[in-house]
Amino acid sequence: MDYFSSDFKLGILGGGQLGKMMLYETRKFDIHTKVMDASKDAPSRLACNEFFIGDLLDFEAVYDFGKKVDVLTIEIENVNIAALEKLEHEGIKVYPPTKALKIIQNKAKQKLFYIDNDIPTAPFSRFAYASEMKDSVEHESLEFPFVWKSAQFGYDGQGVKIIRNMEDLEGLPPGECITEEMIPFKNELAVIVARNVKGDVITYPVVEMEFHPEANQVEYVICPARIDGKVAEKAREIALKVSNKIQHVGLLAVEMFQTKEDEILVNEVAPRPHNSGHYSIEASYTNQFEQHIRSILDLPLGNTDSKVAGIMVNLVGAEGHTGDVIYQNIEEILKLDGVTPHIYGKRQTRPFRKMGHVTIVNEDLKEARKIAQQVKETIKVIARNAH
Numbered sequence: 001m002d003y004f005s006s007d008f009k010l011g012i013l014g015g016g017q018l019g020k021m022m023l024y025e026t027r028k029f030d031i032h033t034k035v036m037d038a039s040k041d042a043p044s045r046l047a048c049n050e051f052f053i054g055d056l057l058d059f060e061a062v063y064d065f066g067k068k069v070d071v072l073t074i075e076i077e078n079v080n081i082a083a084l085e086k087l088e089h090e091g092i093k094v095y096p097p098t099k100a101l102k103i104i105q106n107k108a109k110q111k112l113f114y115i116d117n118d119i120p121t122a123p124f125s126r127f128a129y130a131s132e133m134k135d136s137v138e139h140e141s142l143e144f145p146f147v148w149k150s151a152q153f154g155y156d157g158q159g160v161k162i163i164r165n166m167e168d169l170e171g172l173p174p175g176e177c178i179t180e181e182m183i184p185f186k187n188e189l190a191v192i193v194a195r196n197v198k199g200d201v202i203t204y205p206v207v208e209m210e211f212h213p214e215a216n217q218v219e220y221v222i223c224p225a226r227i228d229g230k231v232a233e234k235a236r237e238i239a240l241k242v243s244n245k246i247q248h249v250g251l252l253a254v255e256m257f258q259t260k261e262d263e264i265l266v267n268e269v270a271p272r273p274h275n276s277g278h279y280s281i282e283a284s285y286t287n288q289f290e291q292h293i294r295s296i297l298d299l300p301l302g303n304t305d306s307k308v309a310g311i312m313v314n315l316v317g318a319e320g321h322t323g324d325v326i327y328q329n330i331e332e333i334l335k336l337d338g339v340t341p342h343i344y345g346k347r348q349t350r351p352f353r354k355m356g357h358v359t360i361v362n363e364d365l366k367e368a369r370k371i372a373q374q375v376k377e378t379i380k381v382i383a384r385n386a387h
Contacts, residue, residue, distance in 0.1 A: 011069030015042030283310025323383035
């Protein structure tokens, strides 16, 4: 198949920042792209060849869009699966395949899949209705504290909450959910696995995530993870096992816990480019977005090694700020060595909204971490006239 400077059409469902960064790569290769998103202001609208407005959960919108392309991929999991299945059936190539998406899209199915395939994961319970959790607590089959996760449509710390008492159960969405035992972990790690159509597989180095205590969002992603080589090897092996069992095509980001005893437990997976791989744009020989394109077009996979140590800092909206965005002190961080800001193109900020990220690269990981701290403390994502 000739993809480059040709009539080939690649479709992307979702027009957020992941789509936008994927489009840097399709531009590099001169691959014709069509993107669909519900928002007319989606970050991807400027970088694709053709932009369509449509609801990703609407059967007709997804089906009609899919009929216009040769290969269809996603940048967010929350899409209409029935439409994708019909498109697959009619010969449109959909990656990741719907079989893989169905497992991943529902957190309860995802957890059962780990159990069925001997993939280590935190003990969990499944509830058809959130109200059933109260009964379980009263009958002592569920103990505080635990983690609540909505089964469908949670992302970026949405749809996840730590439950410490009965009051914390108030106001949760009523639908299907899972609860997980709180794991006293040492580290949160992630491994990105790339798999192309013919089944070639490669992993990126293990990264470590430092979290913001309140927002339940990642503050720093650090590559390479500051962990023992044996633990890193185990994490990569488990990520490969998950990839092999799910049989995705494209990228699979596998998020894991490293326990106090150095066991590795799989937390959850995402079948697309992922926040934990953004460092790769500056730090790797082949960044995650190019790798995703290579994978879904069945091209040879690229080298995943890092050229230098990389740290990523998420830029999220400051608390108490909603409105037209200003990136305060961005000039200050641009003075620092090895610092590259990525601004996603969202005009409106709100508290904890992902607005961009900054990559810090350095030969020396400790130095990179120091500069990352400086970046974090300097740049502020605020609103023009905050109230």
